[in-house]
Amino acid sequence: MRSQGARVAAAVAVAVGLAGLVPACGDADGAGAPRGAATVASPNGAASSPASSRPGAPATDPVRPSDPPPATRPSAGATDVAAGGPTGGAKGPTGGARPCALEQLTIRLDAGTSAKFEESAPLILTNTSARPCTLAGLPGLRLGGPAGAMPTSVLPQPGATATVLLNPGDKASYRLVWNKYENQGDVCPPFPSSIIVTPPGAQPQTLPWIAGVDGSVCGGTIKVYPITEGGA
8 A cells, every 4th residue: 555655646746747847838939939039128128039030030221311312403505594694585675676688678868958068868768578677887878870880988977876676667767968069169079870878788779869969979978877767
């Protein structure tokens, strides 16, 4: 009987010992950290496992601020309006009109006006085309006669110079002045019959000169005043 009781006691002891081992195994494979994983203490005392300990977890770079956007460069051809570049607006008082061509103009020399020894007449240019054009500067002048061109001396006179815009139908004029007498009132040569007028930037055109005594041009000298708007 004593030996049987001893065997029972031994069996009970073995069973109790095995029961004590079960929680330890559960901690290792169940609720506890996985085998081989390093346990890191967080600042609040709780244990945590680094991401690198998880199988298949990608490595994570430190968070960096995004790079600043590249500097914006102005597109080719851009113009700084404040710097005085072109703005694409109006082209000025002439509106971008071109110089008058001869085919746009009708030219005439009006009758002369006497003032003692001098004679004066307006040379009038009219835009008879359907588009605007401009006149600026002095015309070329050459006296002519039956034998051809005559010696001519053109004397520009002081005055405000301007670029005149001629819209369709508009006129501009130059004033021509010359001496028709010399000494005590004698007429003097040459005695032209025509004048060749070359508008600025255009081709020449031949016009009739003033007939009679008033058309006497002493020494072939003609004074020319700057262009003005309008005409008779």
